[in-house]
Amino acid sequence: MSAVLSLYLHIPFCRKKCPYCDFYSLPAEESLMDAYEAALRDRLREWGGRLSRPNVHTVYFGGGTPSLFGAARLMHLLEAASAAFEIAPGAEITAEANPADVTDDFARALFASGVNRVSLGIQSGNDGELAVLGRRHTTRAAAEAVWLLRDAGFRNLSLDLMLGLPGSTGETLGRSLDFLTSLSPEHISAYLLKIEPGTPFAARADTLSLPDDDGAAEQYLLAVRALAEAGYAQYEISNFARPGFESRHNLQYWRSGEYLGLGPAAHSFLSGRRFFYPRDLAAFLSGNAPVDDGPGGNFSEYAMLALRLAEGLSRAACAARFPDGAARFSELLRRAETLPARLILCSPERVSLTAEGFLVSNAVLASLLS
Secondary structure (H helix, E strand, O other), X not given: OOOEEEEEEEEOEEOOOOOOOOOOOEEOOHHHHHHHHHHHHHHHHHHHHHOOOOEEEEEEEXXXXXXXXXXXXXXXXXXXXXXXXXXXXXEEEEEEEOHHHOOHHHHXXXXXXXXXXXXXXXXXXXXXXXXHOOOOOOHHHHHHHHHHHHHHOOOOEEEEEEEOOXXXXXXXXXXXXHXXXXXXXXXXXXXXXXXXXXXXXXXXXXXXXXXXXXXXXXXXXXXXXXXHXXXXXXXXXXXXXXXXXXXXXXXXXXXXXXXXXXXXXOEEEEOXXXXXXOOOHHHHHOOOOOEEEEEOOOHHHHHHHHOOEOOOEEHHHHHXXXXXXXXXXXXXXXXXXXXXXXXXXXXXXXXXXXXXXXXXXXXXXXXXXX
């Protein structure tokens, strides 16, 4: 196992389920959240003893809605993580939050807990779109949440933006982009809405007035251009940052680093194996073991993840990681050179996708890695 580890803690509670969401979450009840906090603390102790105190350089509270869990519970979990692992000085510690949950007291308590990065699920800069998405906040509440977090001391904020929304156009997206960039975050995640099976949106997909494939592609490329002009460099398919504010936690995934995920629906990659906890809160509270998900980290997987990044895949990194890495890179490069230049950039030492390539990344990766 690597000496450097990322830690993900899933907080599976929401005030209500958004109609597009298929993440594992349940209604927030105080007694249930107390029991879950205790279970997570137990798991942290167990894994800390099993892994010989690796160096944890990122911690991420995802959900669900971690802000519903409360700053005090998040602080208790960070204390348990610090007792079980070596939390590196300057570690990136992120908590996702719904803007509707951010009060002055919450923001200050969250900052005092040790969290130093907040990811706010704003999703749109248009109140009508927020209503369609079933969000609990308005644009005014979103702006107020950012101001409160800044006043509390946060200097690393990430804002989420959804593209391809029902009834959306380039004009409505432009207003959302103007709104988010006016809040001056350090990081923006901008991703296309995907209609997931089993969600309320899927049940009424024919009535949603979604942009067609060409319209969604135009919105994505518009976002890439507008964010670049506003000083946010694209470093991954859906992620943009000011220099030095790329998500270190997510880069750990995309660079095939090791991570431990705790909670129902959380996945892990350690010592070449993948495993996960099932989407079952009762089973997690009962102490059930995670499920093995097979080996991970082979060349194809490594290349697939690397090509999600704007930096792409390098010959040197392949050679350093795999005995036949240089040869495998050469074969991938040969295939890449047959693809249109608008989709992929090639040099003898590196292969990377363009913004247009990111739009059809599944097809490009199938061509490169079949």
